[in-house]
Every structure is written in C-alpha cells, then in structure tokens.
Amino acid sequence: MVKLATTLAMIGLLGTTAAAGPSGTRRVVIDPGHGGSNAGAKGPGLNEKQLTLAIATLVGERLRARGVDVHYTRTDDRTLTLRQRVAIADRLPADVFVSIHANASPTRTQRGYETFVLTARGIDVDGRALRGDTTTPRPGVDPEIALVLDDVERGAAQWEAADLAVRTQRALRERRGASGDRGVRQDAHHVLLGATMPAILVEVGFLDHPIEGRELADPAIQAKLAGAIDEAISDQLAD
Numbered sequence: 001m002v003k004l005a006t007t008l009a010m011i012g013l014l015g016t017t018a019a020a021g022p023s024g025t026r027r028v029v030i031d032p033g034h035g036g037s038n039a040g041a042k043g044p045g046l047n048e049k050q051l052t053l054a055i056a057t058l059v060g061e062r063l064r065a066r067g068v069d070v071h072y073t074r075t076d077d078r079t080l081t082l083r084q085r086v087a088i089a090d091r092l093p094a095d096v097f098v099s100i101h102a103n104a105s106p107t108r109t110q111r112g113y114e115t116f117v118l119t120a121r122g123i124d125v126d127g128r129a130l131r132g133d134t135t136t137p138r139p140g141v142d143p144e145i146a147l148v149l150d151d152v153e154r155g156a157a158q159w160e161a162a163d164l165a166v167r168t169q170r171a172l173r174e175r176r177g178a179s180g181d182r183g184v185r186q187d188a189h190h191v192l193l194g195a196t197m198p199a200i201l202v203e204v205g206f207l208d209h210p211i212e213g214r215e216l217a218d219p220a221i222q223a224k225l226a227g228a229i230d231e232a233i234s235d236q237l238a239d
C-alpha cells in the first residue's frame with residue numbers, strides 16, 4: 001500500500017507531528033484507560049484501571065528499551081478526561097497515541113480482543129465546520145492554511161492508525177489465538193478530539209468473562225499482551 005503520510009511528507013504538506021523528533025527519536029504516548037474515580041470494567045481481583053496501568057507500564061518499558069521516547073497519560077491512579085489525555089499527546093507532539101482498555105459485556109459471556117481506529121472529529125464530513133477550537137498551533141502560518149494542514153494531517157494519520165490497528169490485532173492473534181479476534185473497528189464513540197497523530201484504542205480482552213477475566217489478571221498473560229502491543233508499535237515506527 002502506498003503510504004499517504006510518506007507521500008504528503010515528500011510534497012511538504014505534513015508538519016512536525018508526523019515527522020520524527022528533532023533527534024530522530026520517535027515519541028509514543030501510552031494511555032492507560034480509566035483511573036481514579038473511574039474504575040472501568042470489573043474483573044476478578046482487579047479492575048480495568050489497574051489492568052490498563054499494568055499493561056501500559058510493561059509496553060512503555062519495552063519501547064524504552066528500544067530507544068523510543070515514551071510518555072504516559074498517567075502513571076498512577078488518577079481521574080483524567082479524554083480531552084486531557086489527548087492534550088498530553090498534542091502538546092508533545094506524539095508520533096503515535098495508544099489507549100489501552102479492557103472490555104465487559106452485559107451477559108459476561110463475550111471474550112476476545114479488538115482494536116479501534118480513533119477518529120479525529122469531523123474528518124469524514126466537513127471537518128472545519130464541526131471541529132471548533134482544536135487547531136494545532138502553527139507559528140507563522142496563515143490561520144486559513146493552518147486549518148487545511150490540520151485536515152490533511154488528520155487524513156494521513158487515519159491511514160497510519162488503521163495500519164497500526166491491523167498490526168496490533170495480528171500480534172494479539174499470534175499470542176491469544178485466532179478465535180478471540182474481534183477485528184479492527186471504527187465507530188462514532190471512539191473520537192479523539194483534536195489529535196493529528198495516528199491513534200488507536202486496544203481492548204485487550206473481557207475482564208468480566210469467567211475464564212478470560214482470570215487470564216487477564218495473570219501477570220504472564222499481561223506480559224504477552226504488552227509484548228503484542230510493543231511489537232505492533234515498534235514495527236509501525238520502523239516502517
């Protein structure tokens with residue numbers, strides 16, 4: 001597949017958000033889902049907010065060992081809004097944003113893993129009309145042109161996010177088996193306000209499933225899940 005981001009970078013349309021940092025180091029923001037007063041899904045012996053922090057920490061350690069500049073949206077048990085999480089990634093700016101979550105189902109019978117491509121608000125329709133106050137700061141650039149550049153970057157980031165989501169599902173399938181593969185998804189609820197970098201949300205499994213929930217509480221399984229996410233990110237950054 002022709003990489004849209006590469007093409008755009010060649011013709012000079014992409015700004016610093018899609019390029020490597022000043023030293024060539026790639027920057028990744030890892031977002032452990034939930035936290036603080038928002039515990040998320042409930043599992044045996046641990047809640048989603050604890051599981052996501054454990055896996056995120058392992059992913060970050062692995063990426064750092066590969067020389068990646070890793071940032072977390074939280075490293076302790078605190079409440080954060082989605083907007084605050086995205087603001088951290090936008091401010092850096094990050095090359096990639098990965099949010100880690102676990103699932104629950106009303107009947108507690110569902111299991112498996114899935115990855116969402118996070119959509120920048122208004123990307124598919126009239127982005128500028130819907131977007132409002134989310135313009136990336138671009139010193140010295142005409143505001144009208146800045147809006148167009150934002151749209152172009154969001155479009156390119158979308159392709160890269162889809163790529164990363166596919167890699168993540170493949171890496172999870174290798175470790176957790178094909179029967180749990182719920183695929184790559186995209187829906188209206190997974191909107192990442194303002195972000196211009198590729199962004200995904202990984203649901204690593206169902207915490208309330210009687211068998212899978214116990215597996216997710218197992219540090220050996222958590223390490224495998226972290227290995228899958230690390231592999232997907234590292235492959236993506238190397239490409």
Ligand SMILES: [Zn+2]
Nearest residue numbers: 033040101102
């Ligand atoms: Zn969640």
